[in-house]
Amino acid sequence: MMRRHTTFQLTLVEAEAKPMKIALYQPDIPQNTGTMLRMCACLGIQAHVIGPAGFDFSDRALRRAGLDYLAHVDLARHASWSDYLAERSAKTDGGRLVLLTTHAELRYTDFRFAAADTLLLGRESAGVPDDVHATADARIRIPVRTGLRSLNVAVAAAIATGEALRQTGAL
Ligand SMILES: C[S@@+](CC[C@H](N)C(=O)[O-])C[C@H]1O[C@@H](n2cnc3c(N)ncnc32)[C@H](O)[C@@H]1O
DSSP states (O other), X not given: XXXXXXXXXXXXXXXXXXXXXXXXXXXXXXXXXHHHHHHHHHHTOEEEEESXXXXXXXXXXXXHTTOTTGGXXXXXXXXXXXXHHHHXXXXXXXXXEXXXXXXXXXXXGGSOOOTTOEEEEOBTTTBOOHHHHHHSSEEEEOOOOXXXXXXXXXXXXHHHHHHHHHHTTOO
């Protein structure tokens, strides 16, 4: 019993220490954002939501949408892409911006993730515009079967996050 308690505490400490980040570009669907924020809460990953979003992403609205993990997420909100970039350039953690996109050549399993990377996810309806695509330091894709368009954004985030944490020894 005591042993189980100790293991649980260690897991929490590890989860709080991860420098990996996730950024959501102008998300459209609150349930997807809720799923990704819950993943960030559980795994100890910082979340950035870049507006304008297709819904109200104030604390109150997110709680009303059923996100009861909100208190456990390290969440930063940015009014626009340019605000987000300005804040990133003011910080010097050396982390790269890694865009998940169906338009990349590189498979996510062939990419070498680093602990300080930010995984950037596009909006459900349209991905990201060309300038955001070009700004990313790297672009990666999760292969899907021929003829099928894309994964749900929260599923794509979970697959890439799992691989990134596995590679960096943080999972
Ligand atoms: C529903 S998809 C957007 C589809 C959009 N029509 C496009 O062409 O980008 C939403 C986001 O999920 C991520 N995503 C979905 N499937 C993916 C895949 N197979 N590989 C990499 N990222 C993916 C991307 O970040 C994408 O911008």
